[in-house]
Amino acid sequence: MRITLTVNGRAHEVDVEPRDLLVYVLRERLGLTGTNIGCDTSTCGSCTVHVDGESIKSCTLLAVQCDGRAITTIEGLANGALHPVQEAFTSEHALQCGFCTPGMIMAAASRLNEVKDPTEEQIREGLEGNLCRCTGYHNIVKAVQKAAAAG
């Protein structure tokens, strides 16, 4: 099937099989390997991207379901300089191995679009769909707080 995906602001026409998951199309067809695959069960959130501005797990979405929709990946989040969440992740040491980081940043950015001035509890609950094995989340929470304050 031929579908149209607008990815990071640019329209792509792609021929896909119905069974192609969005994450594979992004990674293997469009070369956007920043979005990672960490589990098979929609649990870990490493594959989180934005579809029409909202966080979603791209390993649990068929590319054909996204025909005509706008997708943002970690490669397209920043608008010139770093996005405030990216900036806060590095300043607060919110990443170690970095594998969960693109998904974590995309989930956090989406959450901050929806909840402007979150409490610590709201940040933690907002990241319930993203697993990190390195940081214990402490600095991730601090980073999201900092990004929220930065607007």
Next chain:
Amino acid sequence: MIPAEFDYRVAGSVEEAIGLLSGNEDAKLIAGGHSLIPLMKTRLARPSMLIDVARVPGLTGVARDGGTLRIGAMTRWHDLERDPVLREHCPIVAEAAGQVGDPQVRHAGTIGGSVAHCDPASDIPAVLLALDAVIVAQGPGGTRRIAASECFEGFFQSALAHDEVLTAVEVPVLDGAGCAYVKFNQRAIDWAIVAVAAVVRHSGGTISEARIALTNMGTTPVRARAAEAAMAGASGDAIAAAAALADQGTDPPEDTFAGAEYRRNLARVLTLRAVERAMGA
């Protein structure tokens, strides 16, 4: 992990979806896909065709019609959680919607998809049971209204026929009744080990009517009838005594999360907490 091969069609209308279903025994509807796609990736489900109904016009949103709120089947958890009409007139649906999965799942999953999937650990079925909700389905022969008590037939089995499309869920305006959905799990993202939906009419600390439904205490959501009966007219310690009957008549599962005996305890404890919260405690 990649699903086995299948055909994919986008339905432009409910009628078109019904037609495609009628012609293919192995076809399945897909809405958000967050229950179905994981099963397809592990190849535990291998439909020959997916019919995407997420873009059918007119199946989203919440509308009030007198004492009834009509929720379009393709309304996502994320939108239910925030819907002002629901939050005012039937907040237990919004509350439960906000506890489904995680934010990413709530951006994709729909109420209709969940009801049709009929997972006994899902949140919304017990809520609909406690609300005496109505499930609206359209088939080749027209539209059918199914009481929630008739909808959840068995383990992952709803009363919907293969060629029926769930189009809406109707819940009552709850003005004057308190409600609460209390969910117990180890991780926020997990399905409920047990959860309790309570809708309580009360005055001056005395309950006149309590409708209580339990998540994951059997192969389908179940009403806690004995507890409900004992709640009627109860106040003070009698409410706690009534809650202690909540597991009567249930047949809870044993799985990696918990055993049956522990689930029975949770049903009793959480019923009291849900009723107390519904009463504003």
Next chain:
Amino acid sequence: MATTEHRPNIGATPRRKEDPELITGEARYTEDLTPPRTAHVVMVRSPFAHANIRGIDTAAAKAHPGVSDVLTAADLEGAFAAPLVCAWPIVDDIKIPPVYPVEGTRARYAGQIVAVVVADSRAAAQDAAELVEVDYDPLPAVIDPEEAMADGAPQLFDDVPNNVTYHWRSKEHSPVPSAGDPDPIMASAPVVVKERFRLERLVPNAMEPRSILVEPNASQGEYVMTSATQIPHIVRTVLTLITGVPEAKLRVIAPAVGGGFGSKLQVYAEDAICLALARRLGRPVKWTADRTEEFVSVHHGRDQWQEIELAADADGKLRAVRVRIVAGMGAHHLLLTPGIPMLGAWLYGGCYTADAYSVEIIGVFTNNTPTDAYRGAGRPEATYAIERAMDALARKVGKDPAELRRMNMIPTDAFPNYTIMSGLSVDSGDYTGSLDKLLATLDYQGLRREQAARRASGAARQLGIGLSTWIEMCGLAPSRVAGALKLVCGLWEACTVKVMPTGTIQVMIGVTAHGQGHETTFSQMLADQLGVDYDDVQIIAGDTLTVPFGMDTYGSRSLAVGGIAMHNAGEKVIAKARGIAAHTLECAEEDLEFANGSFTVKGTDRSFGIKEAAFAAWTAHNLPDGMEPGLEATYVYDPPNFSWPGGAHACVTEVDTHTGAVKILRYVSVDDCGVIINPQIVEGQVHGGVAQGIAEALFEGAQYDEAGNLVTGTMTTYLVPSAAEMPSFEVLNNPNAPSPTNPLGVKGIGEAGTIASPPAVINSVVDALSHLGVTNVERPATPERVWRAIQEAGQ
């Protein structure tokens, strides 16, 4: 005039050098690389925990479109020169049955590879794998290591009676003498406590699943393997043994690696298979694990039954420690499997003194995935046993657990180099200092008062305070000690420091990072040492072609071993530059002092910078007679001792007695990890380590059904916790015990949190419920287990 030396980097928290590519998605993990003509590999794995393989029919799979080959053990005969390698035969009579990468006759765990599918696409390979028909004859399986060693249990190997692969006794096998014999003291001491704990299996779950890419140059017989590994050098050596590909023709690269925690400290069957396939097919070969596959194929951790006995005087003064461990090995040995429990055998006495000590360990084969190193590797197990048992002793003698610990601790003035009861020498420690700081931070007495009030009121939610005062041996390790413990390899580390003609510096180092922040930390160190800018230092690692032969990353060794190798290489660079400076300035070397990147003739303002020396060394126009051109040096460092971090942790929990739910209200740690180079990175290591320990205490455990299937084999059933389940942490430092073993005073911090925290959490849960008669909750302390413990205590 004396020069003031500036050391602006050590102790500071510059932006991590690793981060820019990681926060923008530009970093390349192995799975991100797919060269042209890549063949995709999918493994066919046994669904049975124990079964004879009667036959395999690959015809349908081979006929599937896009499939280039389907191979069984028979097809791969000759591809492997040796079986999978176990490098730690810890006793002379250990039994190590040979197991090859692809099993042909008998599957011994669910997940073992029985066939391999190679196809042009991942989807085709996955489709074809379903078409491989294996005729299994299922056999009874055994999962619990104690059950496996019982008479009549299913036998995994004909020549391993009772599935016992080894029996290690400290009295017989320790290369250093322990304190006295505990047996007579146990028989006569006024107080004896005996505790028994089950440490369930853990699945490491590094966020990046394993991935391997092998690119051949077939006509030259050369291979480049890119792999999500912690140990590129060891992978290369071991794969040479298994496949026969010459070590000199095999290059192993660890690119960006998404966490390890020990799980990527391994040479797996898949590594050998991919190399063998690339040789056979002459095209790039790639395999990436699905998470579900990773659950059964990546090595597991822990899996022990522990019995620990403490003998004490009536006042709680510890007299003797005696321990017996039954350890599950899984279905066969992997690289370090047998040695992991023994790595803890030195620490069952904790940071305490006693007169007598013994440990015995029985290693047992079971029908599940092999075990091996998982964050802490042996040391969390030991710490769990002694710290839980100390709480039991405190209850028995009626002492506060903090007080009981303090009275038994090795005193601070016993250091340096105190010989602990297991016979090893500890470099430095200040255990009472850490405990005091912890209790003050907690307001320990205030918490005890709140606990008493809640108990008196009969509140549904009770308060618990759990302590863990811990030590560990890390910075693995002196090679002689490794040899005495029968490890096949040495544990030195190598580093080359190269000052380029224009003054920037390349550091090629044998340890390789997968989240630890080596680039940042090492750059800080070398910048201060050589007096150059942080940004002038470039750290290069994780490629056997470009860095000196090293021993890789595990056991919190990167800083204490690799960092010292770099420091000593840096000293050699300074020494050489000093010679150039003296030659140029026409003075004696002794007349030069080096500070802030420059040599100055004492008492003058005549100076010569190290960057100038580098340029002079490059032009080689005017060097001292006989000096080699170029300013670079290599140092291979073999440490004289382990390093010995220690500290005190506390976990404050609220336990819902009606549901058994445990909520962590506070988690406070005071750790001595030696001199701290980067506080932010150290705190991050503590956060992550503690979180992993909390996870093992409350959430994670591998469960199997009767047939030996892993029923917690996905991330939906095996509960890796999220931010929503974790508390914030209060992380403090005790700076009073820098290591005297190395010139920087560093120790290590990578595993500390995971070693310390599980007993702090479980002690806290038990403490919350002890007034109800609860003395133990097995881990993970799920709500159901906590609730059951309350019910059983009430009966």
